Amino acid sequence: MIDIRHLSLWYGRSHRVLSDINATIVRWRRVVICGASGSGKSSLLRCINGLERFQEGTVHVNGANIQDPKVDIHRVRAGIGMVFQHFELYPHMTVLENICLSPIYVLKKKRTEAEKKAETLLTQVGLLEKRNSYPAMLSGGQQQRVAIARALAMDPEVMLFDEPTSALDPEMIQEVLDVMIDLARAGMTMVVVTHEMGFARQVADEIIYMDQGRIIEKNDVAQFFDHPQNERTRQFLDRIIR
Amino acid sequence: MDLEVVTRNAGFMLGGLYLTCQLAALAIAGGLAWGTILAVARLSRQCWLSLPAVAYIHFFRGLPLILVIFWLYFLTPVITGQKLNEFAAAALSFVVYEAAYFAEIVRAGIQSVPKGQTMAGLAAGLTAFQLMRHVILPQAVRNMRPSIVTHAVVIFQDTSLAYVIGLREFLRRVNLVDAREARSVELYLFAGLVYFCLCAAGTMAGRYLEYRRFQGEAH
Numbered sequence: 001m002i003d004i005r006h007l008s009l010w011y012g013r014s015h016r017v018l019s020d021i022n023a024t025i026v027r028w029r030r031v032v033i034c035g036a037s038g039s040g041k042s043s044l045l046r047c048i049n050g051l052e053r054f055q056e057g058t059v060h061v062n063g064a065n066i067q068d069p070k071v072d073i074h075r076v077r078a079g080i081g082m083v084f085q086h087f088e089l090y091p092h093m094t095v096l097e098n099i100c101l102s103p104i105y106v107l108k109k110k111r112t113e114a115e116k117k118a119e120t121l122l123t124q125v126g127l128l129e130k131r132n133s134y135p136a137m138l139s140g141g142q143q144q145r146v147a148i149a150r151a152l153a154m155d156p157e158v159m160l161f162d163e164p165t166s167a168l169d170p171e172m173i174q175e176v177l178d179v180m181i182d183l184a185r186a187g188m189t190m191v192v193v194t195h196e197m198g199f200a201r202q203v204a205d206e207i208i209y210m211d212q213g214r215i216i217e218k219n220d221v222a223q224f225f226d227h228p229q230n231e232r233t234r235q236f237l238d239r240i241i242r
Numbered sequence: 243m244d245l246e247v248v249t250r251n252a253g254f255m256l257g258g259l260y261l262t263c264q265l266a267a268l269a270i271a272g273g274l275a276w277g278t279i280l281a282v283a284r285l286s287r288q289c290w291l292s293l294p295a296v297a298y299i300h301f302f303r304g305l306p307l308i309l310v311i312f313w314l315y316f317l318t319p320v321i322t323g324q325k326l327n328e329f330a331a332a333a334l335s336f337v338v339y340e341a342a343y344f345a346e347i348v349r350a351g352i353q354s355v356p357k358g359q360t361m362a363g364l365a366a367g368l369t370a371f372q373l374m375r376h377v378i379l380p381q382a383v384r385n386m387r388p389s390i391v392t393h394a395v396v397i398f399q400d401t402s403l404a405y406v407i408g409l410r411e412f413l414r415r416v417n418l419v420d421a422r423e424a425r426s427v428e429l430y431l432f433a434g435l436v437y438f439c440l441c442a443a444g445t446m447a448g449r450y451l452e453y454r455r456f457q458g459e460a461h
Contacts, residue, residue, distance in 0.1 A: 051361055078367030088362035092380045101376060106367035154366060 001027045001158060001189065002048060007057035009043055009213075017043045018054070019213045025158070030190045032200040032221075035210035035236070041193040042085075044210070045160050048191070049080045062157070078106050081151030081159040085167050087143040089135040089150070095122070096131040099150045107154065114153070121149040125179050141172030145179055158189040165196060197240050201225060209233050247425040248432045258415035259436065265329070265411060266398045269336030273397070274390065276337055277344025282374060284349055295345070302342035308403050311335040315407045332404035340397055347393060351386030352378055391448030395441045402437075412436070 002025040009018040018040045025031055033041045046052035047059055050066045050073045061080065064071045089098050099118040103109045109117075122128045125145040127138075135143055144164055151159060161180065165173045177199050184190060184203040194200065200207060200221065207224040209217040209232075217224065217233045228234045283295035302310065315331040318324070326334070355378050363373040383390075405414035416433045420426050 046361075049365055051364060074367050074369055077365055080365070082362075082365035084358060084362060086358055088358040090359065090362070090377055090381075092384065102366040102368060105372050105376065150366070 001025060001062055002191075003058075003060040004044075004048070005058045005060075007044075007047060007054055007059060009040075009047060009052060009054040009056075017213050018047070021057070021215055023208065023215065023218065025189065025191055027157070027189050028187055029205045030184050030192070030203050031206045031208060032204040033191065033193045033208045033210060034195065034197070034200065035216075039210040040213040041210055042162050045082075045162050045191065045193055048160060049077050049082060074106070078102070078154055079157050081154060081156035083144070083147050083151055083159065083161045083164050085163040087135070087140070087147045087167075089143055089147055091135050094132050094134055095127070095138075095146050098135070098146060099153045102150075103153050118149070118153055121152050122146075124152075124182075125149050126175075139172060140168045141175045144168065144172075144176045148176075148179055148183075152183075158191065159183065161190065161192040161194065163193050163195070165194065195240070197225075197237075209236060211236075244425060244428060247419075247423050247428050251419045251423070251429075255412065255415045255419060255432075256436075258410055258412035261329070261410065262398075262401050262412040265333055265336065265401045265404060265409075266394075268333045269340055269397050269401065270394045272333070272337035273340030273344045274348075276341035278348050278379070280341055280345035281348035281352060284345060285352060299342045299345050302339050303346075305339075307335070307339050307400060308406060310339045311403060311407060314338070328404070328407050328409040331407060332401075332409050336397065336401070336404075340393075343393060344390070347386050347389045348382065350389070351382035354385045355381045388448055388452045391444060391451060395444040395448070398441060398444065399437060 002023075004021055004023045004025075007018055007021040008016065010016050021040075021044060023031075033044065035041055043052055047054050048061070048066075050059075053067065059066050061076050064076055066073060066076055089095075090101070093101065096115060096118055099121065100111065100114040103114040103117065104111060119128060119131065122131055125148060127142055127145055127149070130138060130142065130146070135146070138146065148159075148164075164180070165176050168176065173196070177196060180190070180192070180199070181203055190203075192200075192204075204221045207217075207219060207221055208215055209224070209230070211232055217228065217230045219229065223229075224233070225237065228237055280295045280299060283291040284299065286292045286295075311332060314335045315326065315328070318326045318331065359377055359381065360373060363377040364370075368377070401411060402413040404411050405417065408414070410418070413433060416429050420429045423429070
């Protein structure tokens with residue numbers, strides 16, 4: 001469903017962030033992207049929904065070339081949920097309003113319908129009683145769960161997670177991972193940038209390891225952990241799983 | 243000191259205050275609305291939007307307000323063949339001129355909203371307009387409330403400049419009474435007191451808003 005071909009991205013003239021990325025994300029599969037900071041993982045994720053404009057290559061989402069001016073990028077984005085490292089809830093809106101904004105204005109749903117769906121999703125992430133709270137009144141873990149519910153409210157075909165637990169206190173990481181594990185079990189197509197290797201082993205079908213803007217290794221999860229092909233991957237795993 | 247001259251003419255003078263307030267309200271509301279449009283245009287990536295906005299803002303910020311009032315009052319009839327009445331000319335001048343200042347306040351407000359909010363809104367399928375309307379501007383307005391109040395107070399004082407085209411607002415009326423009564427000291431002290439009280443009230447309202455904002459962020 002997502003097809004990335006020969007993708008290269010520069011910041012300015014000289015700083016090359018991504019080099020010749022090729023990857024296919026198949027429907028119903030969970031792909032985890034890992035690698036050191038600055039290896040281009042987050043940039044790659046932002047290229048998928050057109051938040052980052054790249055200079056070379058193509059990204060097709062369900063057959064639509066996202067940098068084609070004829071393609072309605074808003075419509076493509078509406079079908080792709082995204083969760084950010086720093087949650088990015090709208091601070092001036094309640095939890096419920098946060099979740100309902102895009103369904104109402106992008107999907108043109110009725111408010112009552114959108115709110116009903118939002119309440120179902122909040123129940124799913126265990127935060128129904130917080131529906132009238134403002135984001136500032138929630139813990140980091142709760143905010144991130146709301147952010148996940150907000151993305152799910154659009155009925156996305158795929159969810160992108162950009163280091164969803166990196167900004168959280170350690171004791172809150174698991175509650176967010178649990179929500180993501182549930183989502184994976186429910187069959188959601190997911191692309192997750194994370195350093196949580198335990199989570200990766202548990203839910204991923206495929207792992208992509210990136211370094212300096214290149215894909216170094218792309219493999220099934222078992223192969224990746226037990227028989228890494230590349231020397232750098234081996235070093236990375238040694239460092240992480242100690 | 244003959245304070246009786248003030249009480250005797252208070253009705254007439256304060257009647258001008260009504261006009262002053264009307265002018266200030268129009269200037270603030272119109273200037274803010276037009277200024278917001280200019281600010282959004284200025285920040286646009288489309289240069290056919292941003293360049294004219296930048297030019298407009300720099301142009302009017304580089305002119306004295308009094309000149310703009312004269313221009314609108316004396317040049318409009320030349321261009322359109324239709325004479326603007328004093329109030330319309332003054333109100334229009336204020337909107338056109340103050341919008342340039344409000345535009346810079348609003349621009350700073352918009353830029354104070356973290357980039358991640360834009361990312362989040364766009365990722366959720368919002369168009370640039372919806373993003374501005376529902377996500378960015380509400381947060382920006384919150385951040386810039388104190389600056390808006392400060393500038394509104396300045397505009398209130400500046401409305402007195404409308405007297406140059408003969409608009410009988412508050413200061414003009416004080417001026418007229420003085421011409422009749424020849425009591426400059428009492429009358430202008432009174433005018434000063436009125437302006438001071440109203441502006442102080444405005445500033446205090448602004449402080450209160452700022453205080454409430456901090457309270458709001460605390461929890």
